[in-house]
Amino acid sequence: MSDQLVLEGKRVVLGVTGGIAAYKAVELCRELINLGAYVIPILTEEATRFVSEKTFSALASEPAHVSLWSDPDPLPHVHLSHRVDLVLVAPATARFLARYAYGLADDLLISTLLAVTAPVVVCPAMHTEMWDHPAVAANLEVLRSRGVVVVEPEQGKLAGGDVGMGRLPPPPTIIAEVVRTLASSDKEGSWRGLKVLVTAGGTREPIDPVRFISNRSSGKQGYALAKEASARGAEVFLITASNLPPPKVAKVVQVETAAEMDQAVRSLVPESDVVIMAAAVADFRPAQPRMHKLDKREGVPTLELEPTTDILSWLSKEYPDKILVGFAAETTDVRERATRKLETKGVDVMVANDVTKKGVGFEHDTNEVTVMTSTGEEMFVPLTSKEEVARAILDVVHRMLADRQSREIGA
Numbered sequence: 264m265s266d267q268l269v270l271e272g273k274r275v276v277l278g279v280t281g282g283i284a285a286y287k288a289v290e291l292c293r294e295l296i297n298l299g300a301y302v303i304p305i306l307t308e309e310a311t312r313f314v315s316e317k318t319f320s321a322l323a324s325e326p327a328h329v330s331l332w333s334d335p336d337p338l339p340h341v342h343l344s345h346r347v348d349l350v351l352v353a354p355a356t357a358r359f360l361a362r363y364a365y366g367l368a369d370d371l372l373i374s375t376l377l378a379v380t381a382p383v384v385v386c387p388a389m390h391t392e393m394w395d396h397p398a399v400a401a402n403l404e405v406l407r408s409r410g411v412v413v414v415e416p417e418q419g420k421l422a423g424g425d426v427g428m429g430r431l432p433p434p435p436t437i438i439a440e441v442v443r444t445l446a447s448s449d450k451e452g453s454w455r456g457l458k459v460l461v462t463a464g465g466t467r468e469p470i471d472p473v474r475f476i477s478n479r480s481s482g483k484q485g486y487a488l489a490k491e492a493s494a495r496g497a498e499v500f501l502i503t504a505s506n507l508p509p510p511k512v513a514k515v516v517q518v519e520t521a522a523e524m525d526q527a528v529r530s531l532v533p534e535s536d537v538v539i540m541a542a543a544v545a546d547f548r549p550a551q552p553r554m555h556k557l558d559k560r561e562g563v564p565t566l567e568l569e570p571t572t573d574i575l576s577w578l579s580k581e582y583p584d585k586i587l588v589g590f591a592a593e594t595t596d597v598r599e600r601a602t603r604k605l606e607t608k609g610v611d612v613m614v615a616n617d618v619t620k621k622g623v624g625f626e627h628d629t630n631e632v633t634v635m636t637s638t639g640e641e642m643f644v645p646l647t648s649k650e651e652v653a654r655a656i657l658d659v660v661h662r663m664l665a666d667r668q669s670r671e672i673g674a
Contacts (some may be wrong), residue, residue, distance in 0.1 A: 273349065
């Protein structure tokens with residue numbers, strides 16, 4: 264598997280500490296971006312003495328983060344740690360290694376590392392005598408025992424003209440370790456034993472035997488979610504109103520109308536752990552569908568509409584123990600409308616997108632979404648394949664499941 268296939272769409276925090284090798288992190292940032300990663304830079308205050316945060320803000324996927332106290336996010340370390348696939352620290356100074364080993368959360372980078380559950384890769388770089396010091400060796404041993412991956416420095420020319428061990432490896436060497444770590448931390452099988460209910464496609468509400476009210480939903484995003492959940496080991500129930508061939512999952516139920524979707528969800532939700540309502544269920548249907556095809560010679564008919572059942576709302580009331588994921592396809596005030604739906608419908612996760620944008624949402628193979636949770640987490644997924652969007656959404660659900668499990672154990 265190529266580096267690009269592994270890194271494409273992955274969210275990588277790039278931590279830069281205050282060593283002379285910090286200038287090499289600029290090239291590393293660019294290479295990660297070129298390989299498709301979404302790079303979030305965190306610079307220590309000492310790092311800014313060697314490199315400018317503006318440089319990383321210009322090259323990375325979002326502005327550089329420097330301080331716990333000046334960041335616009337009131338809890339930057341928490342939210343940063345919850346939305347990444349890997350943390351890479353390059354260079355990692357002796358001072359940083361000591362503070363990380365002892366859990367001294369006195370800056371944004373260490374605080375983020377103490378909150379993160381994703382893999383961590385550190386790349387020490389320092390003078391030879393420092394690298395050889397027993398204190399540095401002891402700190403590295405502590406970090407390795409906690410699962411931190413260490414990319415050891417190389418022999419070469421150091422600052423000051425000396426030659427010895429301590430030189431930061433070149434970007435290809437570091438990226439190779441990042442790729443290996445990401446590949447080995449694949450989530451396949453991590454949902455074994457879970458039952459996941461996914462809905463997909465746009466419902467059709469009949470006007471007469473040949474006409475109906477519907478929408479442009481193809482079902483592609485729902486199918487991508489079903490396939491990803493299945494790949495992670497879950498038993499997947501798929502309720503679909505799409506005309507596309509469904510993926511191979513444990514159970515597929517074909518429906519057409521909102522009422523049929525509602526009935527199918529009611530039958531399968533009791534045995535499900537996670538419910539992902541990716542279907543575009545009609546909000547209204549004809550109150551009295553005609554039994555015969557309307558003839559224009561009869562004149563223009565009056566079409567009286569009535570609301571359909573709000574499936575998400577009753578789900579949250581009747582099954583508060585389930586992880587519920589809703590979708591908000593909007594055309595204006597996207598964030599505000601999605602936030603309101605998150606609160607009023609009582610779901611755990613709301614996935615919002617602006618379907619007026621090119622390549623976003625209905626019928627496309629790509630999507631761009633903002634994932635919001637009831638706990639205040641918010642994650643933006645830039646335009647990418649619907650498969651990558653599915654992975655990002657399920658990563659958020661995965662963390663919510665883990666948090667819920669830890670609370671149950673601690674109760």
